[in-house]
Amino acid sequence: MDNAATPSLAEVANVATSVGQSIARVLEGKPRQIHTAVVVLFAEGHLLIEDVPGVGKTALAKALARSIDGEAKRIQFTPDLLPSDVTGVSVFNQTTREFEFKPGGIFANIVVGDEINRASPKTQSALLEAMAEDQVSVDGHTYPLPQPFMVIATQNPIEMEGTYPLPEAQRDRFMARIQMGYPARSSEVAMLTSQAAGDQMASISPVTDVDFIARAVTTVRQVYVAPIINDYIVTLVEATRNSPDLRLGASPRASLHLMRAARVEAALAGRDYVIPEDVAQLATTVLSHRVLLTVDAQVARRTSEQVVAAVVTQVPRPNRG
Structure with a gap:
């Protein structure tokens, strides 16, 4: 297929299936959650994964990033995280005598915002412009984000100690929310068996690239x-x-x-x-x-x-x- 060509619906469907199968290698027994993540990716949206610790929220996000061979960055949201850590900051260069922009963790194709509700509301709001407009504004300058761009945020339920509920404006930026839930007994046993052979995440190879995803979005829009x-x-x-x-x-x-x-x-x-x-x-x-x-x-x-x-x-x- 010509790299510059717009893929057909059949090609988009085949690649989406391959991405889902790739994620399923490290996430046993969660076909519905995997399908939703793939849908959000091709729909140019952002995904909120909410559940208790240890049920595979971050694994899903990392597996998706590896499967599309895009630049992925992980931001660990903590109470002391600053908005500039997310968006970036202008730093004065002594040599050139000019300010230079140092991109923050938001500059990637797939941004994994881990435990987003542990950060303060001020830091959470640093994501608003990025998620809505695919850009960030710092010190009066606007910087476009890489394409495709997707935020996969994980959060623990707000009943967990040390968390801040996401404001309505922030939640509305997410296209979909899923809950992982505890795995079925057979899936948990299979997970133990597969992990005994080593880190399964390292075995994931890209099944497509971000260029195809960007062109597939054009197909979906039609x-x-x-x-x-x-x-x-x-x-x-x-x-x-x-x-x-x-x-x-x-x-x-x-x-x-x-x-x-x-x-x-x-x-x-x-x-x-x-x-x-x-x-x-x-x-x-x-x-x-x-x-x-x-x-x-x-x-x-x-x-x-x-x-x-x-x-x-x-x-x-x-x-x-």
């Missing part, structure tokens, strides 16, 4: 979204705003993210058009981290995933006929 599908997406998002169990519904950015993710879902299925099932399948993953439960829903121990899933069930799907 997937057709019919007006009736856009109307369905907006209807779903509006339903979260009217739900009696939610005091804050999903934002207009959520509609855009859901549409972009649905296009990737269609492309990975080999279709050049989106169907309602593409939207419904991703709606809970894309919307649930953006909403806030009412006090009554919290008292009833309902989760945002349960509420959004109920909304998706209640909203009629458009007739494809």
Whole structure:
């Protein structure tokens, strides 16, 4: 295939499958989480992975970065991390008598923000411009970020000691949120067996490169979204705003993210058009981290995933006929 050519839908789907299989070598029994990560990558989004320590959050992020042969950087978020550690800083060069920009950890194709909710809100906010506009501004100058650019942030539940909840504006920048969950018994046994042979992460070889990913994004953008599908997406998002169990519904950015993710879902299925099932399948993953439960829903121990899933069930799907 010509390196400059736009790949076909079949080529995009094949590479996406290979990336998923590569990640699965180090992450046993998590096909849904792996699929979501791949969808977010091709949809030009960012991924939030939330769960307790030790269930494979960082392993998923690192395996994805290795699989696409992109520059990957890891930022360990701690209470003393400064915004300039993330974005970069201008340093005065004594030799040239000029200020030089020293890029921070955000300058990479895949940025692994480990335990993002352990940093202060001020440092968390340093990611906002980068995630929304693929650039950072330092001392009045704007610096573009490498393409493709994806933030994979991991966080422990806010009940864990020493954490700060992510503000709503920050959470809204993430296209999707997944929870790893504890592995099945058979998967955990398989993990012990594979780790006995050495570090499995070192065995991952790239199955594609960032140039292909950037061109694949162009292919995905050409997937057709019919007006009736856009109307369905907006209807779903509006339903979260009217739900009696939610005091804050999903934002207009959520509609855009859901549409972009649905296009990737269609492309990975080999279709050049989106169907309602593409939207419904991703709606809970894309919307649930953006909403806030009412006090009554919290008292009833309902989760945002349960509420959004109920909304998706209640909203009629458009007739494809």
